[in-house]
Amino acid sequence: MKAFLLLSLLACVLPMGQSEIFSRCELAQTLQQMGLDGYAGYSLANWVCTAFHESRFNTAATHYNNYDGSTDFGIFQINSRYWCQYGSQPSSNICGIQCSELLTNNIATDVACAKIVVTDSANGMGAWVAWRLYCQGQDLSQYVAGCNL
Incomplete structure (x- = not known):
């Protein structure tokens, strides 16, 4: 009985099912449904x-940046210094959200903020270092191949 009560209490306290690791095609289909294919001139891939x-x-996913004390959040690693508010840290909070909103399996907030990043940044998708290093100017067909889009 004690074990049942303890498990019941933990189920109420611990967040369950709030994060997810998407498959490649599942994410591609979701991002397409959310209007990212061709958004600001960038393909879904x-x-x-x-x-x-x-x-x-x-x-x-989160990543702490030692160089400036900011943190990157969620599927697109949106940065707390500019785009979202993380506790009492200084932030421009251009997306007008709490960074914790970027850490759930509902990626609508991530996509909405990513749309702001890509249009408000003078660099477009170049705002993401990973895009510049691994995606820019590359054949990206493998990222959407076989996804029935």
Whole structure:
């Protein structure tokens, strides 16, 4: 009985099923449904490539940046210094969101903020280092191949 009560209590306290690691095609289909294919002139393959190299398709991914104390969040690794608010850290919070909103399996907030990043940044997708290093100017067909889009 004690074990049942403890498990019941933990189920209420611990977040369950809030993050996800997408498959390549599952993410491609989701991003297409959310309007990223061709958004700001970038193909769907560019977005999938960026998500792969930024987070390995993990919605709960975070990365602390030693050089400036900021943190990157979510499937697109959106940075807390400019795009979202992380606690009391200084931030421009251009997307007007809490960074924790980028860590759930519902990536609608990630996509909405990514659309702001790509249009507000003078560099477009160049705002993502991973895109510049691994996706820009490359044949990206492998990122959407066989996905029934």
